[in-house]
Amino acid sequence: MATTIKDIAQLAGVSTATVSKVLNRKDAFIGEETRERIRALARELNYTPNSIARSLVTRRSRVLGIIVPDILNPYFTELVRACDDTARLRGYTTILCNSDGIATSEEAHLAFLAGHGVDGIVLAASDVVPNEGLLRELGIPFVSMDREVATLDCLAATVDTDCRSGAMQSAAYLISRGHKRIAFLSGAAESANTRMRLEGFEAAHRQAGLAVDPALVRCGEFQHSFGRRATLELLDGTSFTAICCMSDMLAIGATVALRERGFRVPADCAVMGFDNVYLAPLLDCALSTVDRRIFESGRIAIEALIGFLEDPDPQRTAILLETTVVARETA
Amino acid sequence: MATTIKDIAQLAGVSTATVSKVLNRKDAFIGEETRERIRALARELNYTPNSIARSLVTRRSRVLGIIVPDILNPYFTELVRACDDTARLRGYTTILCNSDGIATSEEAHLAFLAGHGVDGIVLAASDVVPNEGLLRELGIPFVSMDREVATLDCLAATVDTDCRSGAMQSAAYLISRGHKRIAFLSGAAESANTRMRLEGFEAAHRQAGLAVDPALVRCGEFQHSFGRRATLELLDGTSFTAICCMSDMLAIGATVALRERGFRVPADCAVMGFDNVYLAPLLDCALSTVDRRIFESGRIAIEALIGFLEDPDPQRTAILLETTVVARETA
DNA sequence: GTGAAAGCGCTAACAC
DNA sequence: GTGTTAGCGCTTTCAC
Numbered sequence: 001m002a003t004t005i006k007d008i009a010q011l012a013g014v015s016t017a018t019v020s021k022v023l024n025r026k027d028a029f030i031g032e033e034t035r036e037r038i039r040a041l042a043r044e045l046n047y048t049p050n051s052i053a054r055s056l057v058t059r060r061s062r063v064l065g066i067i068v069p070d071i072l073n074p075y076f077t078e079l080v081r082a083c084d085d086t087a088r089l090r091g092y093t094t095i096l097c098n099s100d101g102i103a104t105s106e107e108a109h110l111a112f113l114a115g116h117g118v119d120g121i122v123l124a125a126s127d128v129v130p131n132e133g134l135l136r137e138l139g140i141p142f143v144s145m146d147r148e149v150a151t152l153d154c155l156a157a158t159v160d161t162d163c164r165s166g167a168m169q170s171a172a173y174l175i176s177r178g179h180k181r182i183a184f185l186s187g188a189a190e191s192a193n194t195r196m197r198l199e200g201f202e203a204a205h206r207q208a209g210l211a212v213d214p215a216l217v218r219c220g221e222f223q224h225s226f227g228r229r230a231t232l233e234l235l236d237g238t239s240f241t242a243i244c245c246m247s248d249m250l251a252i253g254a255t256v257a258l259r260e261r262g263f264r265v266p267a268d269c270a271v272m273g274f275d276n277v278y279l280a281p282l283l284d285c286a287l288s289t290v291d292r293r294i295f296e297s298g299r300i301a302i303e304a305l306i307g308f309l310e311d312p313d314p315q316r317t318a319i320l321l322e323t324t325v326v327a328r329e330t331a
Numbered sequence: 332m333a334t335t336i337k338d339i340a341q342l343a344g345v346s347t348a349t350v351s352k353v354l355n356r357k358d359a360f361i362g363e364e365t366r367e368r369i370r371a372l373a374r375e376l377n378y379t380p381n382s383i384a385r386s387l388v389t390r391r392s393r394v395l396g397i398i399v400p401d402i403l404n405p406y407f408t409e410l411v412r413a414c415d416d417t418a419r420l421r422g423y424t425t426i427l428c429n430s431d432g433i434a435t436s437e438e439a440h441l442a443f444l445a446g447h448g449v450d451g452i453v454l455a456a457s458d459v460v461p462n463e464g465l466l467r468e469l470g471i472p473f474v475s476m477d478r479e480v481a482t483l484d485c486l487a488a489t490v491d492t493d494c495r496s497g498a499m500q501s502a503a504y505l506i507s508r509g510h511k512r513i514a515f516l517s518g519a520a521e522s523a524n525t526r527m528r529l530e531g532f533e534a535a536h537r538q539a540g541l542a543v544d545p546a547l548v549r550c551g552e553f554q555h556s557f558g559r560r561a562t563l564e565l566l567d568g569t570s571f572t573a574i575c576c577m578s579d580m581l582a583i584g585a586t587v588a589l590r591e592r593g594f595r596v597p598a599d600c601a602v603m604g605f606d607n608v609y610l611a612p613l614l615d616c617a618l619s620t621v622d623r624r625i626f627e628s629g630r631i632a633i634e635a636l637i638g639f640l641e642d643p644d645p646q647r648t649a650i651l652l653e654t655t656v657v658a659r660e661t662a
Numbered sequence: 663g664t665g666a667a668a669g670c671g672c673t674a675a676c677a678c
Numbered sequence: 679g680t681g682t683t684a685g686c687g688c689t690t691t692c693a694c
Contacts, residue, residue, distance in 0.1 A: 004671060015681045020673060029679050048446040052386045053671030056686045072609065077408050096427055115379040224613055252613050259615060278403065282555055282583050284590065284615035335687060346665045351689055360663055384687035387670045
């Protein structure tokens, strides 16, 4: 049986209220000696507050939920680590949920997190449009990262990457290296994320006086399996000298396909990634990519969320992160 | 304000006790109509039980803690996903903690998890020896994965990979391919994990009538950065034709170093990994490695833990997972 | 078949 | 300065 506030109160000959005050540093009006006696006792008995009980009364759990499509995707792995580190520094815990990019799964997680009394939620990038009605009904403060979300009262912040510009930079870089027929690989065609990136991709072409061949555009998912599949299909159809991928995993998949067909990277076909995951420089042929400051974005998201939670009169923040091209070996 | 059991009781004209019974399917002695009325109301009001309140009284949270050194390491990413998926299927949540392989950090997480009332803990592979005193004192059931841990009352299960045999298989495979001077890269030299693997490595040599050159053995950490550094050092000293790495990340680091120095893999130097992370087949030169069934081990660990928690008279289990060589391109 | 009552460990008014 | 009291939302005897 763990020691409780009651045990300490009994041994110290005071009430539980006094113990509670001391242990929560709300002890401005408590005598020096009682204070010390209680502190000593707590240390001695190895007292750890029961955060369940505390949460029940304070109605705050200091737990944050993070919903990502799949932690296995290195982009989300890094994001989650960044969020968790930041939250912990501020005295919060996180609960991770994998939605697999399925709307109903995300909704189930949302309800679940609500039931567990999380104080706030991070909705990480996904092609799924968040369930606005549910979010509003739950009323839990949340931050949206690269998601298409309405401005609800409980929206604490939006932390987005300027993907249009990122895609444009990537394509422009490729064009500057002499490429004229560039394939484009991205996530779900209907998602805002992909639409914006495609816009950037097209803008870069326009600026260079080039046209985008629609046959070279392939949308599906951000995963490596789609990258491989799409590249294989592309290879069967037209010709091109570079692939502009909208995620590093897509780029890895594309590279696998290219190799399978005997193409060398970058000699026969250049490949650009997007995200700059920690793996990118470790690949046998170090991946050229677009850096989107993953770690920083996670930190910012959590800080915005906690700021919103703790500020009695919270302001909504909108962050837009700029990207930079990282030229390595694949392009 | 979320709807509570009280709201439902009021609307249904019954007591909270009755509502509680119905909603927990302890309603054997409740009238069919009342039961239906309550269920309907719950659905209609979108009732979600407050698990904080429930935990306080039942003294069970259905939350499990998972302590890993670093989720960024793909081995742990996969393990965590496996644990989380399995736990969720059984109605449990997980809280992830990154210890960075630091003993005090692990202890802090342990205390933290205890304070948050987790029902059980998974202690994933690490070179750090768990704090036995703390574990005993907390008394929270836990499962140890590839850790050196004493048999405490609260040890629910051990789920270990037969690393000695795995390392032996890896070395034997390399030897069978004609390699005679094989470098060995592993984690902390003092850890049981590394000792056992080195034993296996040596055993394979003995069986082939070969001797292990101590100059080719490098112990440090399981991370890619150490793999690169150690390989660079090795390259400056002796010569060898293969590297037997005790983690896939080590193998990736070794490959980076090899490439930096102009060596081709596997033509100039073969590389074997260990773990078989999902990335292994995706690398430009697909990594030959030792499969340790990561996903399955996570599933087993969680199932053993939950089994222990839910069985009124729990048995301790000891699982030993066998490994297999996966020959791909690097060796 | 159903309800009253106690209490999980803690905090927060408000007394004194 | 410190204690009393009243819950937070839920489960669980035990009584009717």
